[in-house]
Amino acid sequence: MLSSARLLQRQKQSMVASPQLIESIRLLQLARAELHQFVEQELEKNPLLEPASSDGEALGGVPISAQQSAGAPENHIDAPTSAASPERLGEWKSPPNTTNSSADNRPALDEFTACPETLHGHIASQIALTAFTPQERLIASELAAHLEDTGYLRSDLLEVAGILNACEHDVERVLANLQRFDPPGIFARSLGECLEIQLRQRDRFDPAMAALVANLELVARRDFQALKQHCRVDEDDLLEMLHEIRALDPKPGNRFQSGAPESIIPDVLVTPSPGGGWHIELDPDALPKVLINQTYVAEVARHTVHNSKDQAFLNECLQNANWLIRSLDQRAQTILKVATEVVRQQDAFLRHGVAHLRPLNLRTVAEAINVHESTVSRVTSNKYMLTPRGVFELKYFFTVAIASCEGGDAHSAEAVRHRIKAIIAQESPSDVLSDDDIAVRLKEIGINVARRTVTKYREAMNIPSSVQRRREKRLQLIGDQD
Structure with missing residues (x-):
């Protein structure tokens, strides 16, 4: 058989991510400090950009109603359609600042504190x-x-x-x-x-x-x-x-304090709404605000109209500026949509505590707000939410499900860990529970876990074994007697 070369033509579909799309995806997963640093670099590189004034408008909060609709499943929170509508996100306003304006002129208390000794x-x-x-x-x-x-x-x-x-x-x-x-x-x-x-x-x-x-x-x-x-x-x-x-x-x-302590600044603020639900907003300080200086653009355009090289540079700067503004706006909208759905899913946790934390995965949130799972994963990385129960990373609210003994609603792994910690905290020196005993106690309250699961969760929380806890409680008794 003779071999011969043939020229074949095939048609194939493929998706190629542009550099700007890749950069937009990277922006989504940047933490607060990294985002501000990135925007500062863009301001230095692009002469058409300038920081927005402090009184400029920013994305604000979305009040969602906690009233359950008739026939709605348990824990369902009826939210206005505007909460998931991107075209209306820019219309939301943060609540007005009711702080006494005269207090702004007072010096901060930390100006009078002594520098800590190192x-x-x-x-x-x-x-x-x-x-x-x-x-x-x-x-x-x-x-x-x-x-x-x-x-x-x-x-x-x-x-x-x-x-x-x-x-x-x-x-x-x-x-x-x-x-x-x-x-x-x-x-x-x-x-x-x-x-x-x-x-x-x-x-x-x-x-x-x-x-x-x-x-x-x-x-x-x-x-x-x-x-x-x-x-x-x-x-x-x-x-x-x-x-x-x-x-x-x-x-x-x-x-001794060797340096300034690092504090976590939340990206999302959740507060009780007067209507009985939750008010969700992005922290205005977490959103870098940039504008295009249209006056400067018009001035430069008049001088570059006859110079193709300068005109190309101006068009490139203008294109990059528009991209940055759109990307920052899209990032804020996505974070707010994810946070709103997380609050809707974890309403019981916000009201009653960690024992009521529901199992939740990325797919559930992604399908609810019509985005890809990877988008939710990027949004929940290094982003923090301030709630009435404290500051939590968004990833905290995503835990695996633990089956219920009675076949009812499953329990989240974090809620099970909380139960284990609470059971151990109630031990007395004469009644220290083994992992088997803890598993039995959990089954009594409807949580079906094996002993090895209890051991895994206990070790993950750095809680010693029953033998070690019994010895430590004896030490503690001696200390209390002293």
């Missing part, structure tokens, strides 16, 4: 007041520069001696002085040394305590039998020693 500043002041020789002071300052925020010193003393061209013995002598500084346990090179320093300052570092500190891995495993053999004490003495250890500070530097 760990390194606290150590530097003690070095300055210590009778060091010039060389010792130099060594002390170098060791302080290597101090971690937790209060530990992880640097090799031989390397520090080499940097300063000093004797290692001198570095060790200075370190011994620094370890007497406040807070107790500072400049330790390990957890054991940190505890030892604190115990020595309390004059409690006897041979039994030294053996306990030398076997911290047994303490972590709650292996009381091995600890009694190493420390050569009975169980009552061991429990008292463990109570002393627990009273120490394993990270003495953490009591």
Whole structure:
């Protein structure tokens, strides 16, 4: 058979995402800080864009009614059609600010607060007041520069001696002085040394305590039998020693503020509506507002009418500016639509607490608002909602279903974890429940879970086993008696 080359023509459909579409998708999943940073970069690159004034209009809230319609399924919330209508989103307004305008002129209270002392500043002041020789002071300052925020010193003393061209013995002598500084346990090179320093300052570092500190891995495993053999004490003495250890500070530097604390700023605000439902709005500060300076566009267009290169650049800037404004508006609309549906689905949680959190998946929300699951996934990443029950990441409201014993409504995994935590919190030292016992208790309230599921959820919440909890409750009893 002779082989020959043939030219075939085939027709195939494919979808190719444009660079701007890809960028719009990326905008959807950006967190608040990342979005503001992106917009600032666009403002720097595009001369036609300018930030909107603070009194400009922004997307506001959607009141949804909590009245159940006749024949509606349980937990159904009847929402106005405008809540899911993109063309009306721009008409929603945030509630007017009723704060007394005179308060805006008052200085903020944080302007009068003292700057919190840092760990390194606290150590530097003690070095300055210590009778060091010039060389010792130099060594002390170098060791302080290597101090971690937790209060530990992880640097090799031989390397520090080499940097300063000093004797290692001198570095060790200075370190011994620094370890007497406040807070107790500072400049330790390990957890054991940190505890030892604190115990020595309390004059409690006897041979039994030294053996306990030398076997911290047994303490972590709650292996009381091995600890009694190493420390050569009975169980009552061991429990008292463990109570002393627990009273120490394993990270003495953490009591100092090393920097400004990071706070979570919600993207969506949910408040009770006067009509009996929920009022949902986007935080205006979470929405970067940009405008096209039409005056500047007209001015530049008059000067570039005869220059094709400049005209092309102007058209490109104008196209990018329009794209950014549309993308930001679409992003806000999508977040608001997803949040509105989440609130509708989790109305019982908002009213009664985490025990009433319903099972929910991405597909349910996506089908309700007619978007793709991936869109809901991007919207719920790194976005937070402020509710009367606290601030939650939107992903928090999406949990798997746990079957009910009676065949009724399923329970969410988060609600089951909450139940397990509540059952364990009610234990007494004489009645500590095993995972099998907890599973039986859950079945009594209609939650059908296996023992291994209880174990998995308990370990995920960092709750120790029943044996460990029983020992810790005995320790707590000793502490309460003291």
